Amino acid sequence: MQGRMITPASELGSAPLFRTEITLDTGHGPVTAATLTISSLGVHEARINGRPVGDDVLSPGWSSYEHRLRYLTHDVTALLTERSVLTVLVGNGWHRGKLGFMGGRAFYSDRLGVIADLTITFADGHRQTAVTDESWRAGGSDVIADDLYDGQTVDARRRSAKWYAHGGEPEWFLPVRALDFDASTLTPYIGPPVTRQDVVTPVKVWRSPEGRTLADFGQNLVGWLRFTTTGPAGAEVRIRHAEVLEHGELGVRPLRDAQATDRFILSGGEDHFEPTMTFHGFRYAEVTGLPLEEVERIEAVVVHSDLRRTGTFECSDELLNQLHSNVVWSTKGNFLDLPTDCPQRNERLGWTGDIAVFAPSAAYLFDARGFLADWLADLAAEQHAAAGLVPFVVPDVLKYLPEVPEFPAPDSTAFWSDAAVWVPWTLWQAYGDRTILADQYDSMTAHVRRVETLLSPAGVWDTSFQFGDWLDPDAPPDNPAKAKADPGVVATAAYYRSATVTAETAALLGRDSDAAEFRDLAARVRAAFNEQYVSADGTIVSDCTTVYTLALAFGLIDDEAAAGRRLAELVADSGYRISTGFAGTPYILDALTRTGHLDVAYRLLLERGCPSWLYPVTMGATTIWERWDSMLPDGSVNPGEMTSFNHYALGAVADWMHRVIGGIAPLEPGYSRVLIAPRPGGGLTWARAGLDTRHGRIEVSWRLVDGEPVVDVTLPAGVTGVLSLPGKEDVELTG
Known part of the structure; x- marks a missing residue:
């Protein structure tokens, strides 16, 4: 880019509005093309003559700014006139706003800025450019406060028609200056930007016991509220957001210190408000300053990365359908520019462990190739800067937080750091494009080689x-890491999987010596696991559901039948309620299924008592909860500090539902060859699933007729498959 990164010469007391005027060169015929390439320190909203240049919001999102600052290029040909005004509003966003759970802010810089190139092409080939430089001006805007956690304040009295009028530069606009900025960090988006996706209106508006006006949107979602109103100049409308109600009022305690409150000050005329410099996770809103009938017309705008929905699932059990819907909505809410843990409290970080286990579900539900490839580029950049260490979160803002005695020093950590290997492998399996493996290969191998240096003399x-x-339901509420499963068993099992996958990746990429190295490493880790953790009678150290689950799911033991029997016994002993934490839960149904205990898997899936997948559904959940008991049976919120109602990780069960109930799984990466293997059970009488692949759409539906499954399959042309049904010979299928 030719432009400079510019910032206001002095603080303006509000989100700065940058401005320049453009007069088209004459004598070159009409404009045939015009593009605006733009990025910012902070989140921006660009307009030409008052009209937005694109559909994106919250751009350029949050990347590892020290290494990668993304830019977008917009076609603005239709927006230009003979004399135009280009304005860019810049808010704090992730760059200068609050981040993390320790109350800090401005970790990347205390300055906001914008960099842009406008390139105009005329009929005769002449080009005219307008780039950010010291000729621009910046003034105060109507956004007098903005923060992703705390919300946005808009004062409509400050709005001016002069902002967008050529030749009418407001007299209060001031000079800008160029920042010392490393332009080599600029990079185009790999994934899609964040956009408005849906609009939801209240299903109920009422007065709370304390007389407050509350609105229920019927769905826990992520975004903001917008409305149009009139009222006296200086009057204020205040909106606070939360995911749940408690004791009939807005349940804000789970937000910790995130205020999640937007304020709108009226101009005295008709005002339209839409706070696009923040976002909230909420189902309920408390509205002050609007009459009840106007609250009934208020709109909730759903925002997330612009991902195409690819996979569907439905069955005869309505609770399972709601569970699946909850997984979809949690994906939407947490796939806002990066895969976050939660979208509502003072955190919203890209925890690596969450996406490590959830990626297969996400890659079925949405075309997540670019989205996750973009995040993996940040992971690799952070990892490279940290000598091979994959951080707990990406982008790694934790490195800027003050040391907390009870929080561990950063080091490679099973499941979390394994995202470097597991997520690229998931994308390869889902989409069949080995480019992602080639792009992430150095990151994958760096992780595996670093952990090798951390193994004990015994090889575990x-x-x-x-x-x-993590979050074993039997762990103390204030110590979620204190699980039944021995942490060495969990870590060694995860490491074996990473070594095995990296060996396969090396082989696919023709790195034969690396493949041999990692195969040998995996074999040594497997042998050490069995020597250190598996007794002669097949008992695994700590003898709980998670250790047998991981040993089976990752292929660590030879006597799978005995391990499967013990796992089924432990599940029965738990009353078919969840007894696994973060590591075991995504894989336990597969471990049971592969060892012949499908009936046990279904009983575990369909259990309704707490803890279970369906307990939150019976409590009215519309997204996946962080804790099995985020809400207690009496309707009160879990008293723990970590209580999110929109946390997709435990929704990783959707992957099993897609493959085992729906019956769609890849036999070859990218579904060029497909396994159609529905396994009815649990009293289900029918199911259907569909998946858009790069080859076309796959559809499977089955129903029980006289106790036997009747299956309909549609495969795209050129795709082959295998139909596998219980007690039947496999059948070869063609498109």
């Missing part, structure tokens, strides 16, 4: 901090 990974089977 038990020498450093582990989150382990």
Whole structure:
């Protein structure tokens, strides 16, 4: 880009509005093309003559700014006139706003800025450019406060028609200056930008016991509210957001210190408000300053990365359908520019462990190739800067937080750091494009080689901090890492999987010596696992559901039948309620299924008592909860500090639902060859699933007729498959 990164010469007391005027060169015929390439320090909203240049919001999102600052290019040909005004409003966003759970802000810089190139092409080939430089001006805007966690304040009295009028530069606009900025960090988006996706209106508006006006949108979602109103100049409308109600009022305690409150000050005329410099996770809103009938017309705007929906699922059990819908909505809410843990409290970080286990579900539900490839580029950049260490979160803002005695020093950590290997492998399996493996190969191998240096003399990974089977339902509420499963068993199992996958990746890419190295490493880790953790009678150290689950799911033991029997016994002993944490839960149904305990898997899936997948559904959940008991049976919120109602990780069960109930799984990467293997059970009488692949759409539906499944399959032309049904010979299928 030719432009400079510019910033206001002095603080303006509001989100700065940058401005320049453009007069088209004459004598070259009509404009045939015009593009605006733009990025910012902070989140921006660009307009030409008052009209937005694109559909994106919250751009350029959050990337590892020290290494990658993304830009977008917009076609603005239709927006230009003979004399135009280009304005860019810049808010704090992730760059200068609050980040993390320690109350800090401005970790990347205390200055906001914009960099842009406008290139105009005329009929005769002449080009005219307008780029950010010291000729621009900046003034105060109507956004007098903005923060992703706390919300946005808009004062409509400050709005001026002069902002967008050529020749009418407001007299209060001031000079800008160029920042010392490393332009080599600029990079185009790999994935899609964030856009408005849907609009939801209230299903109910009422007065709370304390007399407050509350609106229920019927769905826990992520975005903001917009409305148009009139009222006296200086009057204020205030909106606070939350995911749940508690004791009949807005349940804000789970937000911790995130205020999640937008304020709108009226001009005295008709005002339209839409706070696009923040976002909230909410189902309920408390509205002050609007009459009840106007609250009934207010709109909730759903925003997330612009991902195409690819996979569907439905069955005869309405609770399972709602569970699946909850997974979809949690994906939407947390796939806002990067895969976050939660979208509502003072956190919203790209925890690596969450996406490591959830990626297969996400890659079925949405075309997540570019979205996750973009995030993986940040992961690799952070990892490279940290000598091969994959951080707990990407982008890694935790490195800027003050040391907390009870929080571990950063080190490679099972499941979390394994995202470097598992997520690229998932994308390869889902989409069949080995480019992602080539792009991430150095990152994958750096992780595996670094962890090799952390193994104990016995060859297992038990020498450093582990989150382990995080959020085991039997762990103390204030110590979610204190799980039943031995952390060394969990870590070593995860490491074996990473070594095995990296060996396969090396072979696919023709890195034969690397493939041999990692195959040998995986074999040594497997042998050490069995020597250190598996007794002669097949008992695995700590003898709980998660350790058998991981040993089976990752292929660590030879006597799978005995391990499967013990796993089924432990599940029955738990009353078919969840007894696994973060590590075991995504894989337990597969471990049961592969060892012949499909009936046990279904009983576990369909259990309604707490803890279970369906307990939140019976409590009215519309997204996946962070804790099995985020809300207690009496309707009160879990008293723990970590209580999110929109956390997709435990929704990783959707992957099993797609493959085992729906019956769609890849036999070859990218679904060029497909396994159609529905396994009816649990009293289900029918199911249907569909998936858009790069080859076309796959559809499977089945129903029970006299107790036997009747299956309909549609495959795209050129795609082959295998139909596998219980007690039947496999059947070869063609498109």
